[in-house]
Amino acid sequence: MISASLYITACTTRNRILVRLRRLREPRYLIGAVVGVAYLYFAFSGRRGSARRRRGDDRAPFEVIGGWQTTGASLAGLTIFALAVLSWLLPMRAGLLEFSRAETVFLFPAPVSRRELLVHRLVRSQAGSLITSILMAIVFAPSAGFGRLRFALAMWALFVTVRVYFAAVALTRVQFASSRRSARLAAWLPVALFSAGTVVVVGAAARNLMGAPVTLADFWPRLSGALTSGLPGLVLWPFTAVLRPQFATDLASFVPAMAASLGVLAFVTAWMLANDSAFEIAAGEAAEQRAGEARARMPKVRVRQVGPPLALSGRVEWAVLWKNAMQTFRAVNLPLGRLIGPAIGLLTGLTGAAVGMSAGQNRGPAGFVAALGFAVTVMSLFIGPLVMRLDLRSDFEHLEVLKTWPIRPAELIRGEMAWPAAFVSVIAWAGILSTALFSGAAMPDIPFVDRWAYAVSALVAAPALIAAQYTVQNALALFFPAWIALGNQRTRGIDAMGQRLIMLAAILVALALFAVPGAIAGGIVWLVLHNLLGAVVFILAAVLFAGVVLTEVMVATELLGPVWERMDLTSVEKPE
Amino acid sequence: MSIAVEHFGRTYGSFKAVDDLSFEVAAGEIVGLCGPNGAGKTTTLRSLAGILLPTTGRIRVDGFDLATNPIEAKRRLAFMPDEPHLFEYLTVEEHLRLVARLYGVQDFDQRAAMLLEELELKGKERSLPAELSRGMRQKVVIACGLVRQASVLLFDEPLTGLDPLGIRRMRETIVARGRAGAAILVSSHLLHLVEEICTRVIIMDRGRKVADGTVAELASRADLAAAGSSLEQIFLHVTGKQLTTDK
Numbered sequence: 001m002i003s004a005s006l007y008i009t010a011c012t013t014r015n016r017i018l019v020r021l022r023r024l025r026e027p028r029y030l031i032g033a034v035v036g037v038a039y040l041y042f043a044f045s046g047r048r049g050s051a052r053r054r055r056g057d058d059r060a061p062f063e064v065i066g067g068w069q070t071t072g073a074s075l076a077g078l079t080i081f082a083l084a085v086l087s088w089l090l091p092m093r094a095g096l097l098e099f100s101r102a103e104t105v106f107l108f109p110a111p112v113s114r115r116e117l118l119v120h121r122l123v124r125s126q127a128g129s130l131i132t133s134i135l136m137a138i139v140f141a142p143s144a145g146f147g148r149l150r151f152a153l154a155m156w157a158l159f160v161t162v163r164v165y166f167a168a169v170a171l172t173r174v175q176f177a178s179s180r181r182s183a184r185l186a187a188w189l190p191v192a193l194f195s196a197g198t199v200v201v202v203g204a205a206a207r208n209l210m211g212a213p214v215t216l217a218d219f220w221p222r223l224s225g226a227l228t229s230g231l232p233g234l235v236l237w238p239f240t241a242v243l244r245p246q247f248a249t250d251l252a253s254f255v256p257a258m259a260a261s262l263g264v265l266a267f268v269t270a271w272m273l274a275n276d277s278a279f280e281i282a283a284g285e286a287a288e289q290r291a292g293e294a295r296a297r298m299p300k301v302r303v304r305q306v307g308p309p310l311a312l313s314g315r316v317e318w319a320v321l322w323k324n325a326m327q328t329f330r331a332v333n334l335p336l337g338r339l340i341g342p343a344i345g346l347l348t349g350l351t352g353a354a355v356g357m358s359a360g361q362n363r364g365p366a367g368f369v370a371a372l373g374f375a376v377t378v379m380s381l382f383i384g385p386l387v388m389r390l391d392l393r394s395d396f397e398h399l400e401v402l403k404t405w406p407i408r409p410a411e412l413i414r415g416e417m418a419w420p421a422a423f424v425s426v427i428a429w430a431g432i433l434s435t436a437l438f439s440g441a442a443m444p445d446i447p448f449v450d451r452w453a454y455a456v457s458a459l460v461a462a463p464a465l466i467a468a469q470y471t472v473q474n475a476l477a478l479f480f481p482a483w484i485a486l487g488n489q490r491t492r493g494i495d496a497m498g499q500r501l502i503m504l505a506a507i508l509v510a511l512a513l514f515a516v517p518g519a520i521a522g523g524i525v526w527l528v529l530h531n532l533l534g535a536v537v538f539i540l541a542a543v544l545f546a547g548v549v550l551t552e553v554m555v556a557t558e559l560l561g562p563v564w565e566r567m568d569l570t571s572v573e574k575p576e
Numbered sequence: 577m578s579i580a581v582e583h584f585g586r587t588y589g590s591f592k593a594v595d596d597l598s599f600e601v602a603a604g605e606i607v608g609l610c611g612p613n614g615a616g617k618t619t620t621l622r623s624l625a626g627i628l629l630p631t632t633g634r635i636r637v638d639g640f641d642l643a644t645n646p647i648e649a650k651r652r653l654a655f656m657p658d659e660p661h662l663f664e665y666l667t668v669e670e671h672l673r674l675v676a677r678l679y680g681v682q683d684f685d686q687r688a689a690m691l692l693e694e695l696e697l698k699g700k701e702r703s704l705p706a707e708l709s710r711g712m713r714q715k716v717v718i719a720c721g722l723v724r725q726a727s728v729l730l731f732d733e734p735l736t737g738l739d740p741l742g743i744r745r746m747r748e749t750i751v752a753r754g755r756a757g758a759a760i761l762v763s764s765h766l767l768h769l770v771e772e773i774c775t776r777v778i779i780m781d782r783g784r785k786v787a788d789g790t791v792a793e794l795a796s797r798a799d800l801a802a803a804g805s806s807l808e809q810i811f812l813h814v815t816g817k818q819l820t821t822d823k
Binding site: 309310311312313314316319322323326327330331398399400401403404405406407408565566568569570 | 588622625626628648649650651653657661663664665670673674677678680684704
């Protein structure tokens with residue numbers, strides 16, 4: 001079976017490379033590849049340069065910080081231990097058990113054992129683990145030369161161990177319901193060990209940290225000290241062992257560390273293979289989870305009516321907005337009516353808290369909430385349109401339907417943008433309001449009128465800025481449809497990475513160009529009237545800014561119409 | 577003519593999927609589009625529906641050019657693809673309502689109720705696509721196509737995924753729409769279906785039209801006389817795919 005697995009892996013890898021090389025004949029991929037390679041080259045050479053500048057070529061940066069090399073691995077090991085415990089409490093995906101449809105069709109009926117199928121998946125996953133390890137070594141390795149090779153090997157062992165561990169947990173969990181008592185007992189054994197281990201580790205950490213006052217400087221060394229010796233050290237040893245090779249600074253320390261890491265991998269693999277009798281059920285669950293991810297997100301019960309039904313006449317934009325809004329509300333399975341009460345309650349609570357903090361001069365917590373609100377605002381303004389892709393970018397999956405609709409393209413584009421822009425705007429507004437409410441207590445020096453003038457101007461300008469970003473994103477999607485990933489999938493390869501970098505740069509440039517006319521108009525208003533109106537002028541400037549930007553959005557969407565007409569199904573490329 | 581295709585061609589890179597294809601379909605006609613895999617049937621239908629752009633030639637729907645007046649042309653046609661593409665989070669009823677709004681359907685409630693009954697979707701109005709079988713999803717796509725009074729209907733493998741009763745009802749639906757005056761183009765590999773419901777047949781092979789006419793007309797053609805009188809025999813003859821038992 002291993003030879004068959006190697007054959008499949010080799011053929012798939014070879015053909016994937018050939019496909020990716022072949023697609024370089026197309027300029028869009030060639031340009032992407034050039035940019036991607038350039039990025040990797042500069043990342044590589046940049047790190048090499050910085051490594052040379054450091055004292056001693058082969059030293060890990062952890063070494064520079066006194067004592068970190070010792071504490072780093074143990075604290076990272078503690079994190080891995082926490083994740084390992086969590087995997088028993090929250091079922092996590094076991095990628096190793098996720099057989100592709102072709103693998104299910106060809107290999108499940110084949111005369112091979114369950115254990116061989118597990119080994120097959122292990123072999124198949126090696127190419128991905130190796131490539132990821134190499135890329136991580138290029139970009140993140142703390143030292144150059146052989147240090148980079150050591151880092152790649154260490155990361156490869158870590159990735160494989162984590163994969164195998166999750167598969168072993170998934171297989172063991174299935175045994176909880178086994179009809180055989182011995183199998184059930186065997187399945188509970190690791191749970192008991194992990195529970196005992198948690199008690200030991202948490203107990204040791206608590207005893208050490210509560211014994212004497214802890215300062216910020218000695219917190220990590222003391223925690224690390226408590227966990228590296230005695231029984232806690234023994235419990236955490238396997239989790240620390242898989243991370244020690246990454247922290248090794250020379251070959252002498254790397255070899256034993258790597259041997260220990262490989263030992264852990266061998267143990268976890270043996271544990272997984274020992275539970276192969278649960279393979280069919282676990283693999284079936286994993287396949288079901290993967291194949292039916294969209295279906296799994298669907299509400300199992302009767303579909304709720306979210307708001308009134310779509311009216312049978314009206315603007316196209318509203319119909320498309322309604323369609324996308326349905327997707328959001330159904331995906332999160334939240335009824336609109338039930339959100340109103342909590343929203344009012346939250347707003348009232350926030351206002352009450354802000355007033356209370358102002359009265360009590362409680363600047364610290366108020367400052368924290370105001371800063372949080374500001375962060376939410378900034379994130380929603382600049383990251384929101386990148387993340388919330390419920391516009392043309394996601395609807396390219398339905399291009400075959402959209403192209404048959406007898407509607408003006410500009411209306412379709414505006415309709416597609418409307419819902420996500422409104423959604424992100426509401427989040428931005430919530431952030432702005434929180435900042436304004438709590439900044440009173442946090443920054444009492446800013447006069448009330450000024451503070452709310454800034455807030456209102458931000459409330460006015462935010463939707464325009466968000467709409468502009470959605471216009472840029474959708475325009476790029478229309479001009480370069482093949483560069484847009486369909487659904488949740490992402491096209492892979494260095495060329496695809498280069499494409500994404502180019503797209504990001506294009507978005508930033510286009511957005512700047514979009515905002516400039518509005519900013520100039522708003523700036524002129526501010527220059528002329530700020531002496532007369534004070535901070536209130538910001539509201540006028542924001543209104544003008546929003547007006548100009550929204551006009552640009554309308555014009556841009558009209559201009560994008562012919563681009564939509566020229567685009568057909570073959571422009572959109574399904575990812576691998 | 578309801579559908580007029582003139583010198584239509586479509587290439588993918590250097591590959592010619594359809595080459596110099598011309599045909600017409602009149603109102604009330606049901607035309608079968610047959611051909612082996614890769615003949616260019618789906619490309620033709622997708623281009624007629626406005627999904628793919630023609631590389632060469634001209635397509636008109638009820639006199640409206642699909643390239644210069646796409647909105648009016650698309651308003652008049654309904655395309656039912658072989659793969660049911662539905663919005664994951666819209667119910668069956670919401671799909672119909674969305675289509676009705678986009679196409680400006682007047683008597684929606686009455687038409688929707690009738691269609692749901694006709695296509696055996698009654699009771700599934702509030703179901704999401706993921707809760708339906710493939711056949712059911714196919715019926716929803718067909719319901720979306722039929723909920724409006726389209727004068728041109730394009731079916732790509734309309735029987736895929738349907739159960740025997742569904743197949744029978746679908747045949748009746750297509751014939752009824754043809755009798756009501758719609759111009760219908762049906763692409764199918766099921767030659768007996770084409771022979772049974774279609775008034776005319778177009779056979780394509782490697783992107784080109786190799787036969788066009790009624791089954792009787794084709795059977796009486798001098799070059800096909802030796803093939804036989806059934807559509808299957810004619811098909812195998814004109815596409816050069818004789819079965820070994822026929823030799």
